[in-house]
Amino acid sequence: MSSNDCKESLSIRQATPSDVGVILELIHAIADYEKLSHQVTANEDTLRDSLFGPHPAAEVCLASWQGVVVGYAVFFHHFSTFEGQRGLYLEDIFIQPDFRGKGIGKALLRHLARLALERDCARFEWLVLDWNQPAMDFYRGLGAEILDDWKLCRMTASSIQKLAHSED
Amino acid sequence: MSSNDCKESLSIRQATPSDVGVILELIHAIADYEKLSHQVTANEDTLRDSLFGPHPAAEVCLASWQGVVVGYAVFFHHFSTFEGQRGLYLEDIFIQPDFRGKGIGKALLRHLARLALERDCARFEWLVLDWNQPAMDFYRGLGAEILDDWKLCRMTASSIQKLAHSED
Numbered sequence: 001m002s003s004n005d006c007k008e009s010l011s012i013r014q015a016t017p018s019d020v021g022v023i024l025e026l027i028h029a030i031a032d033y034e035k036l037s038h039q040v041t042a043n044e045d046t047l048r049d050s051l052f053g054p055h056p057a058a059e060v061c062l063a064s065w066q067g068v069v070v071g072y073a074v075f076f077h078h079f080s081t082f083e084g085q086r087g088l089y090l091e092d093i094f095i096q097p098d099f100r101g102k103g104i105g106k107a108l109l110r111h112l113a114r115l116a117l118e119r120d121c122a123r124f125e126w127l128v129l130d131w132n133q134p135a136m137d138f139y140r141g142l143g144a145e146i147l148d149d150w151k152l153c154r155m156t157a158s159s160i161q162k163l164a165h166s167e168d
Numbered sequence: 169m170s171s172n173d174c175k176e177s178l179s180i181r182q183a184t185p186s187d188v189g190v191i192l193e194l195i196h197a198i199a200d201y202e203k204l205s206h207q208v209t210a211n212e213d214t215l216r217d218s219l220f221g222p223h224p225a226a227e228v229c230l231a232s233w234q235g236v237v238v239g240y241a242v243f244f245h246h247f248s249t250f251e252g253q254r255g256l257y258l259e260d261i262f263i264q265p266d267f268r269g270k271g272i273g274k275a276l277l278r279h280l281a282r283l284a285l286e287r288d289c290a291r292f293e294w295l296v297l298d299w300n301q302p303a304m305d306f307y308r309g310l311g312a313e314i315l316d317d318w319k320l321c322r323m324t325a326s327s328i329q330k331l332a333h334s335e336d
């Protein structure tokens with residue numbers, strides 16, 4: 001397939017409220033791929049509220065191949081104190097396995113890099129699972145640095161509540 | 169010192185635009201501590217705009233000991249697709265070295281855990297440098313889980329521009 005055929009087959013657009021169903025399908029697909037399906041509690045109502053309510057917490061870009069949605073990127077703005085300005089943070093990117101190797105992931109990341117420039121973001125960051133070697137190779141090939149010295153700390157509902165209710 | 173003395177010595181409050189100078193001092197102090205001073209490009213103008221402008225990118229809590237600001241936490245909301253709802257993300261926490269061991273860091277984290285509950289956040293997350301064993305021990309002691317399998321990917325200005333301007 002030539003480069004021009006790819007351009008005509010592939011389109012990227014911002015998601016709208018009517019896409020909530022397909023977004024939820026993609027969340028389940030990425031959770032399956034990451035072996036984390038047990039962690040998914042999102043549903044169409046929570047997504048509609050958090051993505052398209054009065055205070056959106058994130059934005060979604062959808063990638064379509066020949067008119068069918070086959071991938072997405074979920075992102076929001078974060079903030080770097082060292083630079084004193086906001087950045088673009090990629091929460092999730094996923095391409096359905098049957099549609100890989102067509103440049104869709106790169107097109108989504110390029111789309112986000114362009115948004116980062118337009119929105120004056122000093123950094124574009126995301127996390128990758130350290131067993132996902134193909135993903136790490138892909139990101140490095142696009143120019144990303146993978147930092148080995150940071151670790152993610154997480155509190156979920158029970159630990160948040162325990163700390164919040166602890167004694168002064 | 170008794171617990172009551174600590175309560176009277178310590179206060180935590182949301183930062184205001186007049187705190188921009190002290191916030192910048194704390195950013196330089198944490199960068200020195202993390203051996204990353206060369207990365208600091210923030211100044212009072214960028215901070216005033218990004219923290220207190222029309223679209224704040226983050227919030228800051230200041231911790232004072234006997235009326236003097238000695239620490240801070242910088243945070244914003246992030247988003248988890250798996251839960252379909254926003255979380256609270258701690259970008260930076262820092263206590264001036266002379267004021268450690270007084271419970272100030274725990275008080276700041278407890279303050280944020282309470283905000284996370286009030287704001288219906290499913291997760292409270294942050295990053296820690298893997299050589300900072302005292303910090304990791306402290307966070308684990310408060311109930312945080314430290315995840316070993318995620319790595320941070322980062323693009324800065326030059327790599328963002330290169331990707332944004334790459335061929336389709």
